[in-house]
Amino acid sequence: MAEMDVSSGGGHKKGPGVKKGKKLSTRIDLTPMVDLGFLLITFFMYTTTMSKPKTMEINMPDNEKVEVDKQTKIKASVAMTVLLSKDHRIYYYEGLADDPTKPPEVKVTYFNPQKGIRNVIIDKKKRLEEQRQSDSSLTAKDQVTILIKPDVNSTYDDLVNILDEMAINDVKIYAILDISDVDKDYILKTEQANGIAPQ
């Protein structure tokens, strides 16, 4: 029961007839251990969330009522309104559209890296820069101001995309505003003019 083969320890019992203990190698085959190690690595690599989600910081305008004479007026030449609508369509017009007799020219575009809203913004910035050269009333303070008005049938995707365009094109001044009935009317009219069935 408690027999133990101690012969492996010494080589002193050499001679015929004496069982020679097999000298065991001290090396262990590590292959299964390595296999296991890599298996676990693979598992953890897949499950790990290395990068934390990124965030976009957003500042909304204060909803405190400001007296009319204390409000900062933006110039019509710097303003651009972007209306986000159904099916990721974007309607935009330049100027403030504060004159009801002269409705602005509303154009349609999409989120498209090549010729979409990005080019419209770049173009607007370029034109303002040119205007700044000739018009002395425009100071360095007058930067392109974009008013973002998401319609009720736009999605969160559109909102983030347009905010992202602001970051991409380095537009410093922008605001998210509620869409007005006038703006909704512009969309409707443009849709009709372009032969898109109203919703």
Added chain:
Amino acid sequence: MPKIKMPRKSTHIDMTAMCDVAFLLLTFFMLATKFKPDEPVTVVTPNSISEIPIPDKDIMLLTIDPRGRVFFSVDNQLIRRSLIDEVNDTKQLGLTEEEKKAFSLGASIGTPFSQLKSYLASAPEQQKEFDKTVSGVPTDTVNTTDQNELAFWVRVARNNNPKLRIAIKADGGAAYPEIHKVIKTLENWKIFKFNLITGLKEVPKGSAAYQIQNQGMKTN
């Protein structure tokens, strides 16, 4: 010409070094892994070029799923505990000690106050089932009505921890009016600064942001 005798090499390779590397990597990944917290709904966030990482703690997370349902959660268990205590007292929900504990250990809450007690009393598996059909935390564009339960949650949470940052994690397909309600609710509590959780997107080449990033130079 004498023959060159090639020494015979053993086919055995010493695995020790490889084993060391394997376990080193294993240890690294084990420590780096942070298992994703259990989310009640799957939300695919839109991507942006913004690279601001989300803060580690003091986060109030408002999740909005594709159907526009709002889920509310706070990361700190101690805050969750005092939060539920206060909600229980104010809204007279009559929660038991176990139900309060279930809240402080649980994930996001998307139930109206009227269903909160039965929700917390049920088992975690049932809660998951329930999350699929639940209506979400009721919201509105004004904070004065009782309808806007999100406003109440936000206020109580902010009272418990004024440092709380607010993060909105919304699905790209969520309709704007739902987002608008949440933003309005925050605005009504004078919270004008918050974070939108987005995925990461590469800065498009040639754009103004790309130039700033690469030159460290401001362009107008």
